[in-house]
Amino acid sequence: MKLVLCYLPIVIASFIASTTHASAGQVYHEKSGFVVIEAENFSTQHLDDKRRWLVFSKNTPGHNLADADQAHYHDASNGAYIEILPDTRSNHHETLVRSENFTNNAGTMAVLSYPIYFATPGRYYIWARAYSTGSEDNGVHLGINGHWPESAQRLQLCKGKHAWTWSSAQRVNTNHCGTPNTIYVDIPHKGVHTIMVSMREDGFELDKLLLTKDKSYIPAGKDKSETLSNSKPLKKKTQLLKITDYTRILHAIDSFTIENTGEIPYYQHKAESALAINAVKTAYRNKFAHAEYTVQAKEAGTYTLRLVTLAEIDGESTYIVSINNKEIGRFTNPETTTDYQEIYFNMQDVELTKGDIIRVSSKAVTNGKIPENGGTAFARGRWRALVLSKSD
Template sequence: MKKHRITKGVASVWQCLITRSTLAPVIALGLFFVQTQAQEQSPLMQGEDGFVIWEAEDFDRNPDELWIADIDREGASGEVSMLIPNGAGGNENNTQLQYDIIFTHTGTHIIWYRAGADSGKDDSIWLHLDGERPPNRATGNQASMTGFNGTIFAWYSKAQDGGGQMTFDIDEPGLHTIAVARREDGAFVDKFIITTDSSFNPDNFGEFGPPSTPREGEEVESNNQVEFTLNPVNTEGVENTSVTLTGDATITPEDALMVLQWQRKVGDEFIDLSGQNGTSFMVNPLTLDWNRAVMRLKATTIGASTVSQEAIISVIPETDPPKAIRAQGNAIQQRVFVTFSEPLSDASAEIAENYKITSAEGSTEVISALLLNNSRTVLLETSEMVVGSKYTVTLNNIADTAATSNILNGGQVKFYSLGYLLPQTDDGLIVFEAESYDVNTDDLWVEDFSRGTPSGGVSMVLPNGAGGNEGSSQLLYDVEFIYTDVHIVWYRASGDSGNDDSSWFWLDEARPANRVDGNLASMSGFSGKSDFVWVSDPQEGPSPYTIEIDEPGVYTIALARREDGAFFDKFVITDSFDFNPNDFGPLGPPETREGSPALPEVTLMTPLDGEEFESGEVISLEVEIGDSDREIVRVQYFAGEELVAESTTKPFNAEWVGAVAGEHDLSAAVIDDVNDLAVTEHVFVTVFTDEPIQITSLDLDGTRANLIMEWQGGIGPYTVQKAASLNAPVWEDVDIDVESPLSLPVDGTIGFFRIVAP
């Protein structure tokens, strides 16, 4: 039976008396504008923090006056928005709202717009800079600001084509004209923000975003104050890896604008690093030209700025040669992808003679070698391979990109040569790569070799601006189901933004019967992912993404265009709701194709599910591996995502030493000589400790309305309780399953709190 353990010395350790004193009124610090003289409307002025903020109705010119002020649509900032009414006519060149702005900053700028539209026929406007679309957005729909279909008003920064935020470049400081031009009538625009801060989000400043900034000639009085709370520190890393610097500052008042800009020292001056805003800065890859680089973070607001302490980046020259970590071969396409641990030099990676492919059946000729855009994957075009044979790739004279090259000689990696896709497996799986399609209906989908880390070295994308539509732009896959009823579709995908994160799923020339309406058939959920992630998340309706198979047999699955710029790498279809492709590592399970031997059944035998251990006890780890044609070479044991033990010797048992107190989710990954893996089901164990709970920190936050409590010791789940007195017969639960540190609202002038645990 579990008991609540209460430590001796309750009053001094567990419970703390909190007295709240009456505070004098706090004067809000902010800024306000003073018109110094009567004058015609002068240009908007970019502040020292890089911001320009204005209401849509505060235009300088409305050339053909087809844009009108609207007060009927609810939710506008200032209760007024601008509208180009449906049926009003007009065109891109004459139907504009023009705003004169004096820019004090050069380089890349981001524009945010608060807009709304009733439908997809009303939800876009053009961006113009100095009388034309910005030079970086001259083609296609790259200058189209969109994304506000079906919203009353909301903040967006999305380009219809090209992905990412809506950016434009200012080459020279001075007077420029920003215009929003008619693209679709029926579009409402309410407010605009221009910033140099790529990490800025107007939603952090309430529904309407920050207040408008001044025009030229309006004096700005500001009591804003900024202070660094976290300084970056000296950091070192190995060449061609990565390092991250972090820093942070606070601003008073809290709702004032502040920009965090990373800077590098060049000579005697610190230079802004374009686009490097926010609390963290990553260097990847870390090349030797970053060695001894002096960095700092600058915090800027209206009327005030400050800089962090300086931090030095040190680069340790790399001395290890690259390693081949995986190879995948397709006998039908006669090609092999070899993935390496780090970027390679073009000169060495693209010499076909540096690769030898052999098997028990003999050698296979390497016809050509191509280093793909990610610089870590090499595509080998080969002569004929035998389906199901295990091949060994031997690598020589392969150099990395270190300043002093490190050479791989005698490296080896193995793979099975795969054939055609098999019917659904006995355990209900169908697994296939996106590039292994049967038909590309209009050839608008193309192979991509540069995005992230695709499973087979290549992914598929319909590029931004390529055109196409749902019905004609499809990749078709013929798959055979042996089981009926509900199946789950998993997809490994990547997209830059909310404009690039969906495609339609079709089953036998139509959306699935259970996903005909709305966006139920849209595969989404991977917005803002620069590398591939596993998702099963329809745009509408509950997750996971399910389809229904009425009869066994061959079906045609289609990946159909919905948004261009969406990258797809791999698919898994399963009849098990418990299946998760992440259990097989980030690339998921191997394709279910001819030539791929079945993975063994694997079971974590010890410890047992629910077993308990004392802190400091050594935990034995044993796995049972079923019969298989696979050659198992190692077993890794995990607690959550942490590798806690590994064995490379049969029977692959191991020990976990130093398990910390708490509940642990254990699993084992059984890995063969081609780096495919099978994962056991998870078991949960608990490690107990007799260490008492101790309050280590207790203080009021800056508002003095919340208590910040930190503690250590004991074992969760923890419960925080309160009472009116120390001797209260009953303590009231405030919150359960809490973690340290904990923020607690403080009511009244006196109170007692304590932490209890099982």
């Protein structure tokens, strides 16, 4: 949810000194050498006891702060913009009061922050889409990471009065309107950097900021959309779906050692993260394969054990779990019409001590229902994990 600073009456305008505006879900991100910011989506505002940036849109109420002109949200990008108020000096004939309606010291009044993730470091030229109606409401300072480099101070807007106009000109003593495309910041390295805006003249209206590595780029109209980070969906789990509370997961192919007893072996079915029996070999059918895990000292305790097997359409394999050659559980998969459906078998109040040998065994069987090579297909005794959950 956004917290919007909207046209506060003058009697309560100073009730907050530091304000967060942008929602937590809005994260600016540099894309292909461009950053585009909607000015109203600032992250924080501080040093705003005398002048404050307020959001203007069709949905905000009126205010009684000093202001020299009407709202201009109709032509603003995204239907909203910000203005720094009160505005007590929009033209030369009005009194200049330093550190109140004017400051040439960047970063000292009404400071906004816009955190941005930059994937590409380097020099970025800054353009501001602003609205000016007078001779003294057309200057603003820019900075980065709490610093106010000379290259980003005194952005000036002279042309394009009474309309939203892009400017990247820096005011200098020899040219008060500045030279186009001279405002810039240097991004020293990949990562999050905070672009900052602070007051120079009250009454300044700001709609958008555009940063680009292309010095020749000249924005027009509302130009590009804001470069918000659109995160891709996180990968959802497709295995161990019903395992939600556990102490340790012993994965079949990672944690267990395939026992070398001269009997039939397991192989790793990596696509299913399971151990399986190669039932293509007739000598491996209807015989148990074994895999073992040695309990570590830190795992000693009383647990509920849950064996996660995979049901198979061509047979209902039997599984045995034993500790130190003592059987603690024997299970048979149910019939299924869904291959590799996870099946869960529980063993309650199992006490484990350091050095215990946990063995899981299974065998390849057929239910005679799936024809294959003149015979019937065999289930391969697949199992995926043994889950340890601390008993209460």
